[in-house]
Amino acid sequence: LYKYMTANQGVFKKLGIDHPPTSWFFGNAGLAFQHGNFDLQKLMYKQYKDHKVYGWYDMRRPVMIIKDLDMAKDIFIKNFNNFVDRYQIFDADPPFKDNLLSLSGNHWKHVRAAISPVFSASKIKKMSGHIERNSKILLENLRQCQETGQEVELKDICSNFALDVIASTGFGLEINTQRDPKNKFAIEAKKVMNPNAAIITLIYFFPVVKTLLTALGIPVLSQRSLEYFAELIDQVIEDRKKEERMGTVNDFVDLVMRAEAESEQPSVKKLTRSEIHGQALAFILAGFETVSTVLSFTLFYLAMNPECCQKAQEEVDDNCGDKFPDYDEVQSLTYIDMCINESMRLAPPGFFNTRICVEDTVIHGVQIPKDMVVGVPVYAIHHDPDIYPEPEKFDPERFNSENKASRHPMAHLPFGHGPRSCIGMRLALLELKMVLVTILQQLTPVPCSNSVFPIQLSRMHLKATNGLWVKFIRRR
Numbered sequence: 001l002y003k004y005m006t007a008n009q010g011v012f013k014k015l016g017i018d019h020p021p022t023s024w025f026f027g028n029a030g031l032a033f034q035h036g037n038f039d040l041q042k043l044m045y046k047q048y049k050d051h052k053v054y055g056w057y058d059m060r061r062p063v064m065i066i067k068d069l070d071m072a073k074d075i076f077i078k079n080f081n082n083f084v085d086r087y088q089i090f091d092a093d094p095p096f097k098d099n100l101l102s103l104s105g106n107h108w109k110h111v112r113a114a115i116s117p118v119f120s121a122s123k124i125k126k127m128s129g130h131i132e133r134n135s136k137i138l139l140e141n142l143r144q145c146q147e148t149g150q151e152v153e154l155k156d157i158c159s160n161f162a163l164d165v166i167a168s169t170g171f172g173l174e175i176n177t178q179r180d181p182k183n184k185f186a187i188e189a190k191k192v193m194n195p196n197a198a199i200i201t202l203i204y205f206f207p208v209v210k211t212l213l214t215a216l217g218i219p220v221l222s223q224r225s226l227e228y229f230a231e232l233i234d235q236v237i238e239d240r241k242k243e244e245r246m247g248t249v250n251d252f253v254d255l256v257m258r259a260e261a262e263s264e265q266p267s268v269k270k271l272t273r274s275e276i277h278g279q280a281l282a283f284i285l286a287g288f289e290t291v292s293t294v295l296s297f298t299l300f301y302l303a304m305n306p307e308c309c310q311k312a313q314e315e316v317d318d319n320c321g322d323k324f325p326d327y328d329e330v331q332s333l334t335y336i337d338m339c340i341n342e343s344m345r346l347a348p349p350g351f352f353n354t355r356i357c358v359e360d361t362v363i364h365g366v367q368i369p370k371d372m373v374v375g376v377p378v379y380a381i382h383h384d385p386d387i388y389p390e391p392e393k394f395d396p397e398r399f400n401s402e403n404k405a406s407r408h409p410m411a412h413l414p415f416g417h418g419p420r421s422c423i424g425m426r427l428a429l430l431e432l433k434m435v436l437v438t439i440l441q442q443l444t445p446v447p448c449s450n451s452v453f454p455i456q457l458s459r460m461h462l463k464a465t466n467g468l469w470v471k472f473i474r475r476r
């Protein structure tokens with residue numbers, strides 16, 4: 001066991017790269033248990049302040065942490081072809097196998113190119129109706145809480161909203177989690193999002209466990225839930241074919257149906273059924289918790305910073321009045337955009353971003369060997385006082401055009417960067433702005449007896465240990 005766990009220790013010494021002292025079993029991972037993910041990132045970032053990179057042993061796996069923003073830019077953009085893949089703790093099982101989050105190399109390139117058109121501005125514009133309907137349900141629920149004076153924990157309520165939007169923009173399904181939180185889609189999605197922690201921990205310590213489980217035919221994610229979604233998407237496709245509704249619903253299924261029928265439309269690249277299943281699940285996994293986290297944190301920060309909330313409401317009144325904003329009006333909401341960016345700076349759902357080096361590469365004089373995992377400490381960069389003075393303060397002005405232009409482009413990475421950045425960014429921002437407008441037109445979030453501010457983050461996950469509690473006051 002000792003030999004197995006320490007086999008890679010020494011890699012950084014050979015490369016002349018500093019790293020924290022290791023233990024033979026945990027490598028450096030023990031520090032994560034000691035400090036928690038977020039404090040640890042900040043601690044290491046400070047400790048290696050003058051270094052471009054430092055080494056980290058994630059158990060037995062060496063990870064090169066990239067601190068230098070110019071280096072990070074070259075990895076994510078200029079030298080992208082040598083860093084196409086993302087690091088996964090384990091490979092996905094069918095029917096989730098061919099998903100964009102974990103695909104590598106040319107297979108990733110093919111699927112990304114086939115899927116990208118679904119997120120074009122013109123396609124997303126057509127999804128506004130789905131967002132409007134679900135935003136209005138959220139507002140109705142919040143108004144009920146306001147009328148009874150009930151305090152609201154934002155995470156659950158935002159999570160139900162985000163799931164309803166993914167189900168409708170992705171699959172044209174009205175699952176209505178906001179009114180019926182126990183519907184089958186929501187239950188299965190939450191099961192996939194929260195896999196068996198004991199098995200994940202075991203795989204993290206011993207990646208070989210995954211190989212063993214695969215050989216024994218034991219899946220890591222809930223197989224029944226994955227199959228439920230695969231069958232559901234097959235059913236949606238069959239129903240649309242029967243009803244000849246292809247191309248009319250303006251969702252992901254519409255596009256993939258066209259991509260599946262390549263012979264009819266040679267301009268669109270063909271996707272296999274397994275790739276369609278993979279993307280459907282990737283959208284649920286990548287587009288549901290992320291949006292709900294950003295929405296809940298933004299509303300909470302606005303509640304705790306009344307002068308920012310007032311400014312946001314003035315912008316909403318000036319640009320949208322009382323009506324639901326259309327796609328173009330949303331693009332003119334610069335202050336709301338600044339608030340969302342500042343919220344994602346303080347609490348980025350993707351707080352650590354990785355790539356795998358697929359060919360020996362030298363960047364800014366640093367040698368990066370093939371197969372090395374490189375990681376960018378997004379949370380620590382977002383909290384660096386040299387980049388963002390008073391980093392814990394919520395200050396949307398950091399994202400006005402002048403301040404933004406004066407910063408390094410890699411200093412703010414909520415959606416990653418380069419050809420493999422978040423494919424759902426446009427949809428996410430549209431959704432967030434539309435729902436924020438809907439709420440702020442009628443209600444003002446304010447602190448309440450349960451609010452805990454500054455936020456205490458959980459040690460391992462980006463969530464508030466004491467919840468994000470607010471109350472709503474009626475504006476009109």
Ligand code: HEM
Pocket residue numbers: 086100101102112282283286287288290291294344348349350353354413414415416417418419420421422423424425427428429
């Ligand atoms: C505020 C909400 C969101 C945030 C903060 C977010 C953040 C991210 C980040 C940090 C990445 C990794 C990028 C990189 O490696 O450079 C990513 C990838 C991805 N996101 Fe998002 N995301 C959000 C919403 C969405 C939505 C709504 C969808 C889909 C409907 C989505 C689908 C994806 C997919 C499929 C990938 C993998 C892309 C690839 O590997 O080619 N995301 N996202």
